Amino acid sequence: MSRIVVVSNRVALPQKSGAPAGGLAVAVNAALKDRGGIWFGWSGRIAPDPSDTPQATKHAGVTYAVVDLTNEDYQEYYNGFANRVLWPVLHYRVDLSEFYRSDLSGYIRVNRMFADHLEKIIRPDDILWIHDYHMMPLAKYLRERGHNNRIGFFLHIPMPPADIIQALPQHADTVGALAHYDLVGFQTEGDRENFARYLETRGGQTTPDGNGCDIGGRRVRLGTFPVGIETGAFARRARHASRTRFVKAFDESLSGRKLIIGVDRLDYSKGIPNRLDAYDQFLRTQPDWHDRVTFVQITPKSRTDVPEYQDMDRSVSHRAGQINGAYSDVSWTPLRYVNRTYSRSALAGFYRRADVALVTPLRDGMNLVAKEFVAAQDPADPGVLLLSQFAGAASELGNGALIVNPHDTEGVAVTLRRALEMPLAERRERHRRMMRVLEEHDINRWAEDYLAALEPDPQPERRDIALPRAAMRSVVRLPVGWGSSALPRGA
Numbered sequence: 001m002s003r004i005v006v007v008s009n010r011v012a013l014p015q016k017s018g019a020p021a022g023g024l025a026v027a028v029n030a031a032l033k034d035r036g037g038i039w040f041g042w043s044g045r046i047a048p049d050p051s052d053t054p055q056a057t058k059h060a061g062v063t064y065a066v067v068d069l070t071n072e073d074y075q076e077y078y079n080g081f082a083n084r085v086l087w088p089v090l091h092y093r094v095d096l097s098e099f100y101r102s103d104l105s106g107y108i109r110v111n112r113m114f115a116d117h118l119e120k121i122i123r124p125d126d127i128l129w130i131h132d133y134h135m136m137p138l139a140k141y142l143r144e145r146g147h148n149n150r151i152g153f154f155l156h157i158p159m160p161p162a163d164i165i166q167a168l169p170q171h172a173d174t175v176g177a178l179a180h181y182d183l184v185g186f187q188t189e190g191d192r193e194n195f196a197r198y199l200e201t202r203g204g205q206t207t208p209d210g211n212g213c214d215i216g217g218r219r220v221r222l223g224t225f226p227v228g229i230e231t232g233a234f235a236r237r238a239r240h241a242s243r244t245r246f247v248k249a250f251d252e253s254l255s256g257r258k259l260i261i262g263v264d265r266l267d268y269s270k271g272i273p274n275r276l277d278a279y280d281q282f283l284r285t286q287p288d289w290h291d292r293v294t295f296v297q298i299t300p301k302s303r304t305d306v307p308e309y310q311d312m313d314r315s316v317s318h319r320a321g322q323i324n325g326a327y328s329d330v331s332w333t334p335l336r337y338v339n340r341t342y343s344r345s346a347l348a349g350f351y352r353r354a355d356v357a358l359v360t361p362l363r364d365g366m367n368l369v370a371k372e373f374v375a376a377q378d379p380a381d382p383g384v385l386l387l388s389q390f391a392g393a394a395s396e397l398g399n400g401a402l403i404v405n406p407h408d409t410e411g412v413a414v415t416l417r418r419a420l421e422m423p424l425a426e427r428r429e430r431h432r433r434m435m436r437v438l439e440e441h442d443i444n445r446w447a448e449d450y451l452a453a454l455e456p457d458p459q460p461e462r463r464d465i466a467l468p469r470a471a472m473r474s475v476v477r478l479p480v481g482w483g484s485s486a487l488p489r490g491a
């Protein structure tokens with residue numbers, strides 16, 4: 001069997017405490033744990049003179065190989081081009097992007113450097129699986145060096161329509177370079193369609209089966225593979241966590257009040273200001289809920305060297321203070337805004353205690369928190385998920401979540417009340433439907449489907465073989481708002 005070599009900017013090194021929160025690391029870790037392989041990427045460290053040889057450690061069948069970056073690399077590649085250009089543009093926020101040619105040069109330089117390191121690691125029959133927007137041109141640089149391995153790419157974040165991609169200066173060298181992969185995977189059907197249209201604007205011809213595109217003398221296949229979680233293991237973790245002293249103490253601190261929870265990196269894509277506005281509106285218009293509910297918003301700081309994230313840090317703290325100033329009483333604080341990272345076990349316990357989760361991003365590739373919240377619930381008395389129509393997760397969980405538009409402050413406030421008052425039978429039914437999806441499409445299924453689609457062709461001369469059926473499964477796509485009206489109140 002071929003070896004799998006995973007490449008991503010962020011590598012979840014084993015037993016590294018205080019590792020940064022983020023869905024990619026969680027998902028790749030879970031996928032590699034059972035099958036073994038090599039995971040290559042950035043160590044997370046800055047060094048004046050990084051070594052030419054990756055530092056390797058082996059743990060439970062996985063070899064972790066990491067390299068340091070120079071401060072210039074870190075500023076230009078990570079803070080600059082990846083997080084101030086690609087991240088905002090791919091999240092439909094062209095207005096927040098700050099493009100500098102020096103950052104693009106740094107991005108290209110680091111991708112070439114990763115290709116140099118990989119050359120020393122890979123064998124001809126290895127299968128390479130590259131993750132996320134930090135590494136878009138990597139296959140191109142490996143191909144230029146003569147490597148004909150099967151190379152796949154998975155984009156964890158959204159792919160916007162072609163008009164938005166074209167706002168990226170020199171987009172052909174970054175997004176356009178994805179055409180050098182054998183397979184490009186997306187979280188949702190909409191993302192996949194957007195990229196297919198973009199390739200057409202660049203002269204690509206859709207293949208007769210509709211699953212790929214011929215462009216620049218080669219064929220790239222496109223598929224939809226919504227990332228999942230370790231559903232069963234997470235449910236067990238939540239059951240166990242709810243019995244720990246730490247989570248019991250948290251529960252006692254709520255004094256029997258209903259709990260609303262939000263868990264997001266401090267990122268403008270997550271819609272935290274809109275969410276706080278909606279909670280403010282809820283408290284203003286529903287005084288009967290005062291002193292009966294606590295909203296705990298867990299928000300680890302993220303990308304703190306990037307100015308847009310610093311601005312957000314200030315404005316969200318200010319807004320949280322305003323809400324508490326306006327509604328608190330001596331014995332009730334309506335909002336607990338916490339800038340700390342918690343272990344996933346602690347989070348599992350918090351989710352299980354929560355009556356409602358507010359997952360209201362303005363745009364999100366998937367959002368694993370939404371899935372973890374559902375998996376953590378007690379099926380006999382589950383909480384309710386309020387989910388943005390703009391999270392990738394809405395394509396799968398629209399059958400049970402209350403789907404909201406995060407820009408509609410009043411709508412979110414009204415839906416919040418509905419969630420808090422939802423009868424038990426309806427909560428159970430909605431939870432059951434979502435769990436069915438999460439159990440069938442867990443993290444192992446995601447990795448299996450993707451890797452099956454990337455496997456070498458049995459007849460290499462025919463590059464037009466259709467993707468396996470699993471990869472082509474059409475994701476449940478629901479009209480906006482369907483989730484909210486799927487069940488009559490009181491059902």
Ligand SMILES: O=P(O)(O)OC[C@H]1O[C@H](O[C@H]2O[C@H](CO)[C@@H](O)[C@H](O)[C@H]2O)[C@H](O)[C@@H](O)[C@@H]1O
Binds near residue numbers: 020024132227366
């Ligand atoms: O590595 P950081 O800069 O600290 O950022 C953390 C990660 O954020 C993003 O996660 C995405 O992947 C999730 C799993 O597929 C998905 O659920 C979520 O919607 C995405 O935002 C980013 O894509 C990762 O590369 C970062 O490591």
Ligand SMILES: O=c1ccn([C@@H]2O[C@H](COP(=O)(O)OP(=O)(O)O)[C@@H](O)[C@H]2O)c(=O)[nH]1
Binds near residue numbers: 021367368
């Ligand atoms: O304090 C925290 C906050 C978040 N997470 C984890 O970070 C991931 C966030 O993934 P998601 O897809 O929701 O968003 P991303 O941050 O990747 O954009 C989830 O697995 C969370 O459980 C964590 O371990 N500790």
